[in-house]
Amino acid sequence: MQKPGYYGKWGGAYIPEVLYETFKDLNAAFAAAKADPTFWQEFVDLMATYSCRPTPLTHAANLSRDFGGAQIFVKREDLNHTGAHKANNVMGQGLLVKRMGKTRVIAETGAGQHGVATATMAAKFGLECTIYMGEEDVRRQRPNVFWMEKLGATVVTVTSGSKTLKDAINEAFRDWVSRMDDTHYVMGTVCGPHPFPEMVAWFQSIIGIEARAQISKQFGKLPSRVYACVGGGSNAMGIFQGFLDEPQVELIGVEAGGHGLDSGRHAARLASQDASPGVAQGYHTMFLQNQEGQMMDTYSVAAGLDYVGVSPILTDLWEQGRVRFEAATDKEVMAALELTMKREGIIPALESSHAFVQAYKEAPHMQPDEALIINMSGRGDKDIFTIAQAFNDPSWKDFIITKGAEYAA
Amino acid sequence: MQKPGYYGKWGGAYIPEVLYETFKDLNAAFAAAKADPTFWQEFVDLMATYSCRPTPLTHAANLSRDFGGAQIFVKREDLNHTGAHKANNVMGQGLLVKRMGKTRVIAETGAGQHGVATATMAAKFGLECTIYMGEEDVRRQRPNVFWMEKLGATVVTVTSGSKTLKDAINEAFRDWVSRMDDTHYVMGTVCGPHPFPEMVAWFQSIIGIEARAQISKQFGKLPSRVYACVGGGSNAMGIFQGFLDEPQVELIGVEAGGHGLDSGRHAARLASQDASPGVAQGYHTMFLQNQEGQMMDTYSVAAGLDYVGVSPILTDLWEQGRVRFEAATDKEVMAALELTMKREGIIPALESSHAFVQAYKEAPHMQPDEALIINMSGRGDKDIFTIAQAFNDPSWKDFIITKGAEYAA
Amino acid sequence: MQLEQTIRAELAQPGKDILLMTHIVLGYPSLAVNRQVIKQMVANGVELIEMQIPFSEPMADGPTIVRANQEALEAGTTVKECLAFAAEMAREHDTTFLFMTYFNILYRYGVEAFFRKAKEIGIKGFIIPDLPPEEEEEFWQLARQYEIPPILIYAPTSTAQRMQELAASAEGFIYCVARKGVTGKQTDFDASFADYMARCRRSTTLPLAVGFGISCREDITFLTGHADIGVIGTATINLVDAQGPEAVGPFIAGLR
Amino acid sequence: MQLEQTIRAELAQPGKDILLMTHIVLGYPSLAVNRQVIKQMVANGVELIEMQIPFSEPMADGPTIVRANQEALEAGTTVKECLAFAAEMAREHDTTFLFMTYFNILYRYGVEAFFRKAKEIGIKGFIIPDLPPEEEEEFWQLARQYEIPPILIYAPTSTAQRMQELAASAEGFIYCVARKGVTGKQTDFDASFADYMARCRRSTTLPLAVGFGISCREDITFLTGHADIGVIGTATINLVDAQGPEAVGPFIAGLR
Ligand SMILES: Cc1ncc(COP(=O)(O)O)c(C=O)c1O
């Protein structure tokens, strides 16, 4: 039998000894929760009354017609409380924290989405909360910092390394090894040491369970393809789990192509030739690193995809050929975002827009009696600073210049 | 029998002759839709698959405990697609527009929420869209303008009058009298000439229908009190309709107290002594106007409550004593907002926060076996510019100053 | 009754194929200028003058008149002053004066009190664009009682049936809006306009006024034969803004 | 085996109640400075030197060492250079050198190749803070094969049972982390610390090193009797940063 925490040769728990007991307890608590059907029910109830699960599956009728191919369905994780799928994982881990009797949570955040979700959960559950965020991301995502603080969290700016997500993860571990007794580290994606990949995937599986039931009801059969963007891989794993046991459903993960796979400025691990196996941040997967094992600077217009590693579960599924990987460039992302807003009235997050790109490329070559599902992991209105800037919107800039001058006065 | 479109002596349809036929057609189309059960079903299905209805009813367990009085429940209209209850009305009118075969919609907007919702609906239904917005509001709510434009709408800045919501309404009417053949005016609240109050109230009644079923299921009995903020009155009418026929349920509308009712800088029509009966913008209600009938400048930190008139249906319910009216000052609003974020992890819109203020004042004096419902009409994260400014957040200001300088360079 | 007779009498005069009704926003740019402008209008033969009492929400007006309303109010113009000014004008000039305003002005003044006052002043009719005959029963009764006809409006969107309905309760004359939209924009006097006027004419025996977008001699020439009264609105406001009140006399004189 | 014997032999020398192990980040601030620092360490009697090969994700290190790793990498320090430098040091100095680094450095180099190279250089042990004995079976086999013991770590959170488990596969010595947290912060040597050390001692016959927060003579004096080796990490980095490499000699000399 496979060692627990391994997916093929990927995964594991490369943790400092000081966390050994903490992980033992966490594994035990998670196993107990998983074995207890009332726990899952408690989770589902919480998500139904505090967030708005089940989130809808929306038929994008206009774009389906425009492309003249597959029927395009969008799984609306953007309608979750706090605006993204991150809420599923965070609320689930929050319930686990309550069971473990811990009183403090910490988390890393890149885009800020996971940080806001964690701060929200901490407020709801009455926990102390500290969020680690790279200096670069603090600069890019000030609105999220504002909300985290208002929700009662302490936001710590991380100035080490590349000052982005991976460095925030390192810093969160450094906090955790100092204060494991009362503190739980709410890992934000299906990465990191076991049991995090399994745990986050489990909580996010609610997406796929719902999507499968919804597509069957709304479309009468399974979709041919399911698309999700892949940063760490949690939203992808979430929806893919609904269809993993159906080999006829093709699963497509879309990574950040940045300025293009040839440019060196991207964050595509599995869709590019640039990644190699490595061990970092507590787990074994494909990393964007140099020959000697030093992690590279990654780049994407979408902060939430701008990460060196990727879920070990997805790496395994990729190696098995079960999940196909593609990349979307920043440019393609902005075009897909614009099209989706104009034709369907929905505003995907920059991260989610990556999945839309690939679906739009493939939909025209599919049949109108086929369906595809795009996992819309989050909403884009939280990204106004990035999006307005990416569109180079002149009146937005004027607005900010005027406001800035007003504040400076 | 009461003349249709009248609520007590309030309401009516004071419209220019050129719109006579348009209103006749609209009344007929609305009556047909109302009489056709498949129409309501189509509406409910649309809201279930495109927005996320039913929106949850969340038990604010922490604050209920803190106050030690009534069990506080929050109806989560913030989780609607586009972030507020405005979506209900807009999508409903959109279905009606499709039935009438019109190809263009126009709307007024104050906070920008109704404008974004209308632009969204127009994108979804493939309609041309123009949004009228006062110059003051464009300045205050640039992010919403950006999204409206990205959603494909034309935003027209209104420079007449006080350059706010009421002037945008006038301007929308001016558009409509020029182009009624292909255009429907999507009125954003339960005001304006008949059939708008009735129509908007009907679409918004989905809130109350759900809330009543939810509180019965989650709490086992009816709430003692239901709170809603009142700008035009659409979210309030929406939730109140679920409980109007239960005299033991007290209904409380909360208006914008601004700098205080004595300050003259507020927008409280029914909770203050400052309003008087009048006829403007096509209907008869209580207006904030001077002795000679000229409308006054109103003020609120919440753009969506900053309006001179109020729903004729609510004015009638107020006159009957069925709805109690209170006002919340800006200061109280910021405190309630902060408390709600910190203790429950939810971020009400500034408008909605008015309802929270009054509920928090009264909850401690109620019994723990009683429930109250607050209608959370929208989410606050759309208001970051106003909220961060109202909190006078220094790092937010620094961020804007830096961004402004960067754009100006 | 009285108003219709006055109009018919004017039209009966030799050479008067069409009457002129002009429009003025009271208090814009000031009552003093209004006084000069009205003087010139009267001197140059205008038969009817519409005096608009400014309102903060002039929903049916176009940008020029909206601005005029707003500036009049910002300058502090009150309804009371407008009434006093109207009384003075009616006293001084042997011209037919009407009030144009929105219903809220009457409502806040007291509808009956407003009729009483208008009667006392010598106002011959009301134009209230936001008051359709379906609303405010009391108002229509008072109109009959005080013999001040509210001028009903026909629009290009009005069906023959609706026109007949309106005609049934109309008095004085009918104000035919030349096109869809608000005041102040140019109107195309094309074939469909002629059809519209024919429809109007068939539906009533009352005199027909045509307004919205009438700004020059050509327009008046075109209207002659179709309509009994040509209404000049925004055009004089623009003229006064651009060239001052003295320009009004020659302008009016040149219209017919 | 060999490492433990070396340590025992040193401890057997008269007056040597405690050994010193110092730490250095290769390439920070430069290999040239590292060379000077090591020279002084050796000259002043340090028995063991931990050479950290810099890694971009030093998850278990505190701010000072994190920064040192980062600056070493930014200055272009490569693993290859570190290995060549280590070979030079081992050749020059008759001191016990260990490699400290994160597992990915070995993994990318090739784990067996890395062992082979380290053996060739004369490295006596590895400290890999992110590699618990549960992971990478092959690594532990190679360690035995190449006779380079990976130093196992005890933490204040380790239970007696866990310590015994670890002791079973440990060789050379055990690195007892003095407190929870990362490198570079002060440690309180209080009663619970003595309890902890007693627990460590009970679980193994191997020599015990104590690290994290050891920075001065008082700390070393306190440790003597509790531990066999005192580990000076961040303290020398701070010293070199503040006063240059020449300050290291006197500092080391003053510790015992
Ligand atoms: C909206 C959204 N989608 C996707 C991601 C990427 O994470 P994951 O791949 O774990 O779903 C993020 C991360 O912040 C996000 O905010």
Ligand SMILES: Cc1ncc(COP(=O)(O)O)c(C=O)c1O
């Ligand atoms: C979130 C929110 N709540 C309330 C209102 C007030 O409108 P109403 O009273 O019609 O619900 C608005 C109007 O923009 C709004 O955006």
